[in-house]
Amino acid sequence: MPEESSIMTPATGPVGTWLGGQGFEAAALGPDHNGVEMLGVEPAALPLVATALKAAGFDYLQCQGGYDEGPGGRLVSFYHLVKMAAMLDQLEALAGGNGPLPPDVRPEEVRLKVFLPREGALTIPSLYGLFRGADWQERETFDMFGITYEGHPHPKRLLMPEDWKGYPLRKDYVQPDFYEMQDAY
Numbered sequence: 001m002p003e004e005s006s007i008m009t010p011a012t013g014p015v016g017t018w019l020g021g022q023g024f025e026a027a028a029l030g031p032d033h034n035g036v037e038m039l040g041v042e043p044a045a046l047p048l049v050a051t052a053l054k055a056a057g058f059d060y061l062q063c064q065g066g067y068d069e070g071p072g073g074r075l076v077s078f079y080h081l082v083k084m085a086a087m088l089d090q091l092e093a094l095a096g097g098n099g100p101l102p103p104d105v106r107p108e109e110v111r112l113k114v115f116l117p118r119e120g121a122l123t124i125p126s127l128y129g130l131f132r133g134a135d136w137q138e139r140e141t142f143d144m145f146g147i148t149y150e151g152h153p154h155p156k157r158l159l160m161p162e163d164w165k166g167y168p169l170r171k172d173y174v175q176p177d178f179y180e181m182q183d184a185y
Helices: 014-021 043-055 084-095 134-145
Strands: 027-031 037-040 060-068 075-082 109-116 123-125 148-150
Touching: 014 037, 014 043, 043 075, 043 109, 043 123, 060 134, 075 134, 134 148
Parallel strands: 037 109, 123 148
Antiparallel strands: 027 037, 060 075, 075 109
């Protein structure tokens, strides 16, 4: 039986290859279940990489969010970017702007992920200045996971009361027995 090789490093996709050619560092994470290329980015490099991608046509922040890898794992902030203007151009070219696109035509997409050690500084530069749609999404990620977005114009809790202790979607969160609304009226 052949000896199994060590963990395989995912191949770099077209967006990662382009970023590398432009002098940006992004770790290839392989495609997701839909074939969308995923790239790992350092927190300090996130605004530069996102700006380069926006200049290259990734003009729409479809989704920003976070998740917890579990006990002892990292916290992750992700950004799903789409080439929306290019998709509209395809629609115009293929269907004259009046019909649906064929099912095999999809927009070009990429997902950036920023990994943060649970015990480290949970701070990432905000992308609000680049994508206004990051506003409430970054606030929700802060509210649920405790990741702070430096430079966000309104860094407050969005879903939980301002005096809430902890971050409810972290896997190490311990739910309080009760919460008393002190100044409700």
